[in-house]
């Protein structure tokens with residue numbers, strides 16, 4: 001347990017992997033899908049806050065939160081209580097057919113974070129990020145009567161057919177699975193660290209806008225484009241924050257051509273960036289928002305929020321048997337209580353959103369100081385607890401191999417972490433991370449980097 005004088009540290013009781021971990025991994029390799037990745041030998045047994053203990057009793061500090069999901073950490077008492085209470089009432093009725101107060105009030109709570117004066121939004125609930133994305137593109141096509149969708153290179157939107165078509169991060173998601181959705185075009189993402197289209201960090205946003213406009217001249221009729229879908233901060237592609245002018249310019253472009261603007265907030269949303277939605281760091285409002293991951297502290301629920309003026313699909317045209325499950329909705333309410341600060345978390349000040357902003361800023365400051373010590377840390381970027389650390393070769397090109405070694409060295413020292421992009425480690429811990437726990441994680445990172 002954490003005390004004032006002795007902050008909790010990872011505790012490695014066996015060499016990794018321990019014998020029980022090894023035995024489960026062998027059975028896992030025999031019986032589970034051949035598509036699953038197993039980057040590190042870790043088999044969780046239980047968790048508490050930002051700590052996860054494996055089946056051999058090894059306790060690790062969690063700096064990835066099950067890919068940016070476990071917003072409130074593991075087994076948060078407030079979330080556990082909400083789930084327990086709901087599961088004793090009912091666990092399923094089917095929201096597609098019958099309204100339930102718990103999902104009605106969840107929708108009311110979610111739209112409060114996005115509605116501007118004079119605007120009304122509505123919510124469709126699903127189970128996963130991909131399902132929210134599918135709903136978004138179906139709605140955009142249905143609403144506009146147009147077919148074409150524009151997405152970005154480096155993006156990740158999920159693994160169902162529509163979502164993998166939109167995804168632009170890795171060809172392995174698509175190889176051998178075609179034919180995919182027709183009429184999808186990818187454009188570069190404005191990455192200020194690696195500006196596309198011969199641009200600079202300052203001009204990369206405008207360069208991407210100009211590129212889209214040039215497609216409208218020679219390649220895609222603009223009046224056939226239903227939607228542009230984009231992560232306001234790109235996750236899987238490398239935890240990239242676009243320049244401040246980009247999203248407002250994209251909004252203006254969509255307005256000019258009657259295109260629906262979809263912001264995929266599945267990874268960066270739900271308080272992770274220090275604001276409820278990552279697009280709120282910019283002066284912009286989308287037409288549709290997709291949410292999942294961090295919404296319910298690990299219980300499966302997703303949401304597609306749309307302006308009422310856009311949500312024009314007819315009764316019965318879309319639904320989901322499990323979508324908006326009441327137990328997951330209870331977890332989402334409890335998560336929102338903590339994110340908004342209605343319920344406090346010890347050591348985290350006002351709200352988890354504010355905590356993400358301040359602890360994240362501290363981590364980024366410290367990592368930037370480390371750049372002087374370790375020149376292979378080419379870029380430190382992000383917002384709140386959505387932080388990317390890019391590894392570079394002396395010539396500035398991405399160094400994926402060094403990133404892999406660094407990531408393993410951190411794991412071996414008790415820090416759970418995950419890569420993304422070509423050469424990036426993503427830092428996406430639970431939003432309850434205290435400054436003291438952040439210091440522990442940074443110390444492990446420094447030791448790991450020094451060992452390379």
Ligand SMILES: Cc1ncc(COP(=O)(O)O)c(C=O)c1O
Pocket residue numbers: 067128129130131133156157158159231235236264265266267268292293
């Ligand atoms: C931005 C984004 N959209 C969509 C998805 C798909 O979510 P899921 O895996 O829940 O289908 C992900 C998952 O990583 C994501 O990061």
